Amino acid sequence: MKRYEMIVIGAGPAGLSAAIEAAQSGLEVVVFDENEWPGGQLFKQIHKFFGSREHQARTRGVKIGQNLLEAARGIGVKVVLGATVLGIYKNKEIAVRLEGEVRNCKADAIVIATGASENMMTFDGWTLPGVMGAGAAQTLMNLHGVRPGKKILMVGSGNVGLVVSFQLKQAGCDVVAVVDAAARIGGYGVHAAKLARTGVPFYTSHTVVKAVGAEKVEGAVIAEVGADFTPIPGTEMPLDIDTVCIAVGLSPMSQLADNAGAELVYDPAKGGYVAALTDEGETSVKGLFCAGDVAGIEEASSAMIQGKIAAAAAARDLGYITAADFETKAFGYKESLAKIRAGMFAPGNKGRTDIVQTDEGYPLSESLLARGFLSDAEAAAFPAAGIGGGGGGPRPVIECTQNIPCDPCQDVCPKGCILVGDNITALPQIAGEKACSGCALCVGACSGQAIFLVNETYEDGYGTVGLPYEFVPLPQKGDKGRALGRDGGELCGAEVVEVRAGAAMDKTPMVVMKVPVSEIARARFFRPESEGGI
Amino acid sequence: MRIEKHPIIDDYGKGRLVCFSYNGDEAMGYEGEPVAAALKAMGVDTHRYTVKRHEPRGIFCAIGRCTDCVMIVDGVPNVRTCMTPLAEGMAVETQDGLRKAGEAHEAL
Numbered sequence A: 001m002k003r004y005e006m007i008v009i010g011a012g013p014a015g016l017s018a019a020i021e022a023a024q025s026g027l028e029v030v031v032f033d034e035n036e037w038p039g040g041q042l043f044k045q046i047h048k049f050f051g052s053r054e055h056q057a058r059t060r061g062v063k064i065g066q067n068l069l070e071a072a073r074g075i076g077v078k079v080v081l082g083a084t085v086l087g088i089y090k091n092k093e094i095a096v097r098l099e100g101e102v103r104n105c106k107a108d109a110i111v112i113a114t115g116a117s118e119n120m121m122t123f124d125g126w127t128l129p130g131v132m133g134a135g136a137a138q139t140l141m142n143l144h145g146v147r148p149g150k151k152i153l154m155v156g157s158g159n160v161g162l163v164v165s166f167q168l169k170q171a172g173c174d175v176v177a178v179v180d181a182a183a184r185i186g187g188y189g190v191h192a193a194k195l196a197r198t199g200v201p202f203y204t205s206h207t208v209v210k211a212v213g214a215e216k217v218e219g220a221v222i223a224e225v226g227a228d229f230t231p232i233p234g235t236e237m238p239l240d241i242d243t244v245c246i247a248v249g250l251s252p253m254s255q256l257a258d259n260a261g262a263e264l265v266y267d268p269a270k271g272g273y274v275a276a277l278t279d280e281g282e283t284s285v286k287g288l289f290c291a292g293d294v295a296g297i298e299e300a301s302s303a304m305i306q307g308k309i310a311a312a313a314a315a316r317d318l319g320y321i322t323a324a325d326f327e328t329k330a331f332g333y334k335e336s337l338a339k340i341r342a343g344m345f346a347p348g349n350k351g352r353t354d355i356v357q358t359d360e361g362y363p364l365s366e367s368l369l370a371r372g373f374l375s376d377a378e379a380a381a382f383p384a385a386g387i388g389g390g391g392g393g394p395r396p397v398i399e400c401t402q403n404i405p406c407d408p409c410q411d412v413c414p415k416g417c418i419l420v421g422d423n424i425t426a427l428p429q430i431a432g433e434k435a436c437s438g439c440a441l442c443v444g445a446c447s448g449q450a451i452f453l454v455n456e457t458y459e460d461g462y463g464t465v466g467l468p469y470e471f472v473p474l475p476q477k478g479d480k481g482r483a484l485g486r487d488g489g490e491l492c493g494a495e496v497v498e499v500r501a502g503a504a505m506d507k508t509p510m511v512v513m514k515v516p517v518s519e520i521a522r523a524r525f526f527r528p529e530s531e532g533g534i
Numbered sequence B: 001m002r003i004e005k006h007p008i009i010d011d012y013g014k015g016r017l018v019c020f021s022y023n024g025d026e027a028m029g030y031e032g033e034p035v036a037a038a039l040k041a042m043g044v045d046t047h048r049y050t051v052k053r054h055e056p057r058g059i060f061c062a063i064g065r066c067t068d069c070v071m072i073v074d075g076v077p078n079v080r081t082c083m084t085p086l087a088e089g090m091a092v093e094t095q096d097g098l099r100k101a102g103e104a105h106e107a108l
């Protein structure tokens, strides 16, 4: 029987990071993944990640995936694809199915990094072709270049629902509605706001009651729900859609840990049953670790760090690094982990509805939580988002109003205009005394697409708003169209006067539109004349 | 249904365009992409009908877990088309329960 020092199950961010860390310490590592492609979820994540520089913030997930793969190959990690691990037996022996054959192998340490599975929900017509998981839609469009449908209903407004909805729009689909049974949008406000301004309506306290159609989805009915989450009769509303995407949460895939005899605990904040773990990620079975979504639903950024901690602990246990070396490494990793596990969306705050103000004491925007956009009055209440009487020239307006772990805006500004501080969940502030050069780097770097460059003194009576625009076709200088508000409603005529799309923007170009000065505080998106919508 | 131009993704790394057959008709897709993706691009939504109630099923998970997308590929039933790379000359057929679509009626 083949014997390895470490077997990693799952080649997502957690598994690859664990493998790299272990190989760096000198262990012989093999990674098995059932998929034909490595990278787990990462290659579907075409958006820029949050966090700090150390977490690879403002890098797109797909790029993080490429970096991990290169690092793994560079250090001699063996990644075996199309290899499904079927079970883990006593003495850390595993059964893996490869090319139709089941083989057994053994390891001194095993890291389970199998990620999560999508939760499903049932409703009338849920089995019709055209109803699919949000992950399936993401796989089709981002990996295979095929649209999952034309007119989409998204069920679920957590970060997955919001991110996939935006990606559907980028793929050229029409997102007809995002519904969520909860009264509050579950994901980041910045993710919701970048959708809302393109005209996508949010229906919180709503659910899908049925998908209609004989051979495939030809429409759906949504309805408002009461406090008990059941539909209120008489509130049904038909929608003209051809695809329903379900994004109602993820569950850790704890089967292998269970199967190996590890103790499981039920923890709703982690997404369901997970192995009971030490803070090094070790299960109740010595030498068997869990890292990433399988240990509790979080983010790729935390999955990578968890993978490193588990691998470092295994390296110590197997005598490859000293206890002191481990402590030094673990200290840094844990600190990095604590940074991204903070803020109002931290794992420990899952499901909480009693957070009403930011750490700084500003009331949270109710409109953002219920409808996906800051109301004009609420925007004005946040110092960085409000438009005070600015002087001449461009300056940033930052509509980032919730405590999320993120600071690329501060990191990227060469002039020091934007301040987040060391606590990366703090709201970005504008350093009033610093002169903004109008370089637009912050607009391109902001993972939440929440920064706009405004200039009140462009021309007599007119100013400009520079906005992030990740859609095709990219508007060109001279194009005429409409300026849209934060809610996606039409405000006034607008003309594109400049487009910044250089490499430094990393595919988040800035479109600068000219609007009457009176609309500068409200105009946040551009719709070209020729299009009914994007 | 193919995405011609995408603001972020420049290249899907597709193989060459190849011919295959879908329920006996000539069809085209890219070599190596999942059969299910090639079918979706053609506008095919129904992959199979359930055994007992004859209900249509299509892509649901796209990662090989749910078995909703199984079809008859080169004569072999229950092939998960979301995980099966398209090859030139492949014969892909709608699966009706455990039979080929239409076969039940011919038998009568």
Ligand SMILES: Cc1cc2nc3c(=O)[nH]c(=O)nc-3n(C[C@H](O)[C@H](O)[C@H](O)COP(=O)(O)OP(=O)(O)OC[C@H]3O[C@@H](n4cnc5c(N)ncnc54)[C@H](O)[C@@H]3O)c2cc1C
Binding pocket: A009, A010, A011, A012, A013, A014, A015, A032, A033, A034, A035, A038, A039, A040, A041, A042, A045, A047, A048, A049, A050, A083, A084, A085, A086, A113, A114, A115, A116, A135, A138, A159, A160, A161, A163, A164, A253, A291, A292, A293, A294, A297, A298, A299, A300, A301, A302, A303
């Ligand atoms: C739409 C969406 C947007 C997201 N956005 C962000 C974001 O902006 N920032 C962020 O940090 N995170 C984001 N995430 C979360 C992030 O993708 C996940 O938290 C992360 O991928 C978890 O990593 P993982 O390695 O634990 O699992 P995964 O990436 O899921 O990888 C698990 C791997 O294990 C393999 N596997 C499973 N079972 C077996 C088995 N039995 N045998 C062999 N292999 C197996 C799977 O094939 C898979 O490749 C997002 C997720 C989604 C769905």
Ligand code: SF4
Binding pocket: A395, A396, A412, A413, A414, A415, A416, A417, A418, A435, A436, A437, A438, A439, A440, A441, A442, A443, A453
């Ligand atoms: S435009 Fe440039 S100088 Fe101005 S705030 Fe943004 S990054 Fe800083």
Ligand code: SF4
Binding pocket: A190, A398, A399, A400, A406, A407, A408, A409, A410, A428, A445, A446, A447, A448, A449, A450, A451
């Ligand atoms: S404004 Fe700064 S902290 Fe907020 S999402 Fe953008 S980059 Fe992150």
Ligand code: FES
Binding pocket: B058, B059, B060, B061, B062, B063, B064, B065, B066, B067, B068, B069, B070, B080, B081, B082, B083
């Ligand atoms: S769509 Fe679920 S197995 Fe193919």
